[in-house]
Amino acid sequence: MPNEPKAGRADGVSRRRVLLGTAGGALSGLAGCITRGKDSGLEGEIRMDGSNTVLPHGAVVSEEFQWRNNQVEIPVRGSGTGAGFQRFCGGETHAQNASRPILEEEQERCDRNGIEYVELETALDGIAVFANPANDWCESLTVDELARIWESGSDVETWNDVRNGWPDEEIELYGRDPASGTFDYFTEEITGEIGNIRSDYAASADTNVIVRGVRGDRHALGFGGAGYYYENEDDLKLLGVDDGDGSVKPELATIERGEYQPLTRPLYTYFRVDALARTEFRRFAQFYFEEIDGEATEADIVRPGEELTWTQWAARRVGYYAIPDEVRETSETKLADAIAEVQG
Incomplete structure (x- = not known):
């Protein structure tokens, strides 16, 4: 700080x-x-x-x-x-x-x-993917898993739909709204097209609202600028993102060296x-x-x-x-x- x-x-x-x-x-x-x-x-x-x-x-x-x-x-x-x-x-x-x-x-x-x-x-910024701190099953998600969760028409409803053995509990999703550049970048890099996102997530123009939503639900998942995670790290759990080269979290070294992909922007x-x-x-x-x-x-x-x-x-x-x-x-x-x- x-x-x-x-x-x-x-x-x-x-x-x-x-x-x-x-x-x-x-x-x-x-x-x-x-x-x-x-x-x-x-x-x-x-x-x-x-x-x-x-x-x-x-x-x-x-x-x-x-x-x-x-x-x-x-x-x-x-x-x-x-x-x-x-x-x-x-x-x-x-x-x-x-x-x-x-x-x-x-x-x-x-x-x-x-x-x-x-x-x-x-x-430079990293878009962070974060969960509730009570989430004790998920440490990281692959880019493919993130795409399956967030893409338009997704059939992922529960954590168990993402990986076998994870809770059969509905994922509550929080993210930026379509007016946001964060929304544009996240959807293009994760789902392959700007605006390609499911319609049933809680969208907000304010990342602080997203943070509060994830903080209040054990089964929630959200995305937003990494700076907002580090301002609220006691209330959130930071997840790694695996683009095929192993799980990486958004940190100063991984972002400035270009290792946190594809969500360094x-x-x-x-x-x-x-x-x-x-x-x-x-x-x-x-x-x-x-x-x-x-x-x-x-x-x-x-x-x-x-x-x-x-x-x-x-x-x-x-x-x-x-x-x-x-x-x-x-x-x-x-x-x-x-x-x-x-x-x-």
């Missing part, structure tokens, strides 16, 4: 517990309420929306930027990847957090409205190219890829000898995972090219 906030810092989003607990809507601590910090001379408003999953990462980067530029206001919302793209492609927001790439129909909406964007990978931030002409917005986008300073050296986030950028540091800070350096370099180059384009 990250260290306590430093004295003198705005603490509205300084700990993962606060961030994940408020991920369903706006983070009031980031709605222009940074009342201390440094006046760099930059000012303006940057509107960010999108993924409920990616919200904590964007919120921490925004908080750190606002601390150094306290006349810039960055309200951050987490209305969901799909809902966020509706606003982003309609020109209502400047930055979009996404837990999956933009879809073709969303690209077309952006094109119709003249919204040009740059897509950057900024963090990139997380994205989209920036409007036209907004990069504004100095405060351009500096904010570049801040993602600047090296962290001396105020961000928590031992549980930064390993000896590591040189992290703010996007990598923020990912670990909120319970997600740092993109590899080669991915960071690619994203930084894409951003630099977009800036050069808008500056002529």
